[in-house]
Amino acid sequence: MGSGNSIGILVDTNILLYVYDGLDPFWKIIDYFDYKPNFYVHKVTIMELNKLLEKYSGSILMQKKIRLALGYLEVNSQNWKEISQPEGNYQVDDILLDTASLYNLAIFTNDKNLKRKALSKGLKIIFLKGKGKIIKSYFPI
Template sequence: MGASSTLGVLVDTNILLYVYDRIDPFWKVINFLDYKPRFYVHKQVFNELSTLEGRNRNSFVMNARIRLARTYLDIHKSFWEEIDCCSELETDKALLCTAKKYNLLIFTNDRELKKEALKIGIGIIFLLDKGKIIKSFYPI
């Protein structure tokens, strides 16, 4: 892909929930880029996982998704670091603010977040078709 090996990737909550579907998001990006970038997980993403857990107490599938996302992060803790910037904002706005400030790509499948990121000059990476294909776009 020709990108810099110092590239940082900020991971959104919805990407972590794909682990339940047997998708390994970090390795999808590594295989796509042909090297291992530094992954970042925002403090707000952890807060969002907790909020989802609280809202979906009776949903076995959602709770399984959340548990697996947390387990995945624990297993791959050497791949990522937590970032806490713009945490006074709601999750999507905090991700946009952080990505802009630190020149990070956002890894998300959230349609609105992708659109907003590109509009303000932030590159994105996302999955298509249940994670079988990974795509990226950089603002022009």
């Protein structure tokens, strides 16, 4: 995963929520790299979206965002692979960091804490700037 001519990209929950704002995360990345990288979504990311549905049961807007994100994954299921390892009884961010490290994947996130932790571990990150209009990346040597 993530080796050879193509980079592997692990998609974080918050990126998927941008679908509500009209952003297509997979195509945004394809346009940025000028080729289709390998996309991965961790099982805990899908679980987190489902937990958010319960958490925001009183918010129609958040419910719409979350349902659109889940629908986006379903409609685009041919464009990504699910990862379920490593997994554990710890936070989603830690699982994503471990997964990115284990499989040499770039993390696609706009979560400031996750970006900071990833950079401190020397991991690759991809993020959005300017309300999702511009892709930025950091690939440490």
